[in-house]
Amino acid sequence: MVFAPTGVDRSPWRLNEARRLVAAMRPAIIRGSIADLTALVNAHVPDYLAWPVPPDASASREVAIATASLAVRVAKSTGSLVVMTGETIAITNGQETWTRNISSGAVRDLIPDLDGAIDAVIGAIASSGVDLASAAVTGVEIFGAAVDAAQSKGPGQFWPTLLDTLAGTNSQTHSASDEEPTPNVHVLESVRIVLRADASLVAPDRLPDIVEQALAGGVTMVELRLDSLPVGRSVVVAREVRARCRLAGVPVVIRGRADIVLASASDGIVTSLEVDDLSPDDAARLVGPDRMIGVEVASVSDAELAKRAGAGYLIVGPMFATGSSGSADGPSGVSLLKRIRTVSPEPLVVGGGMTSARASQFLLAGADGIRVGSAIMHASDPKEATRIFASLWEETHQAP
Structure with a gap:
């Protein structure tokens, strides 16, 4: 009927x-x-x-x-x-x-x-x-x-x-x-403001509290990077962050660790096409088809490969230098983003050295979201720092 x-x-x-x-x-x-x-x-x-x-x-x-x-x-x-x-x-x-x-x-x-x-x-x-x-x-x-x-x-x-x-x-x-489905709406809404909560940036005991402040400011996804911690400690931190995010209705994804995703009942995994990382196919097999799979890409060919491998969303970058990583300068990064948009319908997130002064150009160029690390994690007021990014997203995504 x-x-x-x-x-x-x-x-x-x-x-x-x-x-x-x-x-x-x-x-x-x-x-x-x-x-x-x-x-x-x-x-x-x-x-x-x-x-x-x-x-x-x-x-x-x-x-x-x-x-x-x-x-x-x-x-x-x-x-x-x-x-x-x-x-x-x-x-x-x-x-x-x-x-x-x-x-x-x-x-x-x-x-x-x-x-x-x-x-x-x-x-x-x-x-x-x-x-x-x-x-x-x-x-x-x-x-x-x-x-x-x-x-x-x-x-x-x-x-x-x-x-x-x-x-x-x-x-x-x-x-x-x-038919080509519309990109997953839940993912599109989740990737607007992604907090990259790296345990190497702050004391692990402080990380859940910083995440909670960012949640209050409008973070829509938390990506945990726990490489600097032993496995047992990583699971404890991930479970604590997951518990706080669940109360806020915000998903948690783990960078590169399928075992921690499963142990903490997190919502997905982030990987890349590098040889030292889990392939997107293997990541999906390990964590299951219902979890989000984010894939970091740095070129149009990367994006095409990630799409074929079943990526749920793409993280394009790094756009600016973050520590020892290489980077694309702002204008080149915008050009790369636009080229990737032409070949991939998946939600696109930009990251790498992202600040409030740099974010607008990428959001206006078609990014569905931004991934922010130090600008929130090291802020004196993580809630307010997040609110500024959330306001930028709203301002740049006003319908015509």
């Missing part, structure tokens, strides 16, 4: 009834607008997603990511496959997400008069026995093709064009597994 809770954002009675029906019937697919579906689960809609969306917002990666993120929240709250319609159509089962951008003019044609058509198309395909995600992806593709074709024909041409499109569609559905 495809359930469409239309108008629930404007009617308390409709909203209560929709929630009751979802709880009672557990619909296989829920399709609705951003406003309707976020009202259904009482989620906040960012101002730049509120209707009407600015005409140029359909090209915005941030709008697509924000829409996908809201759709994931609805899917996890309801247990249904979700199709969220807007400038970006997001399809998600709560684990994987697919998106399709449609021109703003076309979307205004779709809403509200044509919503029933997309529900009918998706429902008809789902009833044929294909998996729900593939049914939704196929339905959206058929619907989008009809919209695109109808716009070139002029007013009043959508319905006959939709029928023509359906008539010309063969029995093959678009398998969701064959």
Whole structure:
């Protein structure tokens, strides 16, 4: 069943009834607008997603990511496959997400008069026995093709064009597994401000307290580097940091140590393509497919290799010298970041000598997040230092 809770954002009675029906019937697919579906689960809609969306917002990666993120929240709250319609159509089962951008003019044609058509198309395909995600992806593709074709024909041409499109569609559905999923929304949100908490930078006993202050300032992920500590001590520190991060809902990843990831029940691992490091493939085999895999890269070829090896996100750098490491200067680093962006859809994090004065150029150039070490770890007020980086991220990621 495809359930469409239309108008629930404007009617308390409709909203209560929709929630009751979802709880009672557990619909296989829920399709609705951003406003309707976020009202259904009482989620906040960012101002730049509120209707009407600015005409140029359909090209915005941030709008697509924000829409996908809201759709994931609805899917996890309801247990249904979700199709969220807007400038970006997001399809998600709560684990994987697919998106399709449609021109703003076309979307205004779709809403509200044509919503029933997309529900009918998706429902008809789902009833044929294909998996729900593939049914939704196929339905959206058929619907989008009809919209695109109808716009070139002029007013009043959508319905006959939709029928023509359906008539010309063969029995093959678009398998969701064959589509390129939108980058993992959870990872995209987590990599905004990554604290590289290196035990060699501070006394190990102080590290959990510094992490807690950074969490209060807005850190969205903690990467622990524990090379300087014995294994037993590393596990103790990792467990303490993990406990504090869990309270804040922030993931912890461990640099290079699959054993510590498992012993501390951390959320992922960071590795590289260097011969002395675990390969991304081996790291995934050791820690499991559900954990995050971050891979450090320093070139476009590295990024391509990491992508093929299953990297969940990429750390590009070092952009500036950190201790004895080599570096790319700022402008060269920006150029490298842009080149990697063209070949890799994975979330991109920049790191290496990152300060608040240097971070903006990379965020404006397309970085999804920044990895910060000494600028927070050695700060007199780690909370305030983190807050400055978090504010920079917000300022540079304002939707158009």
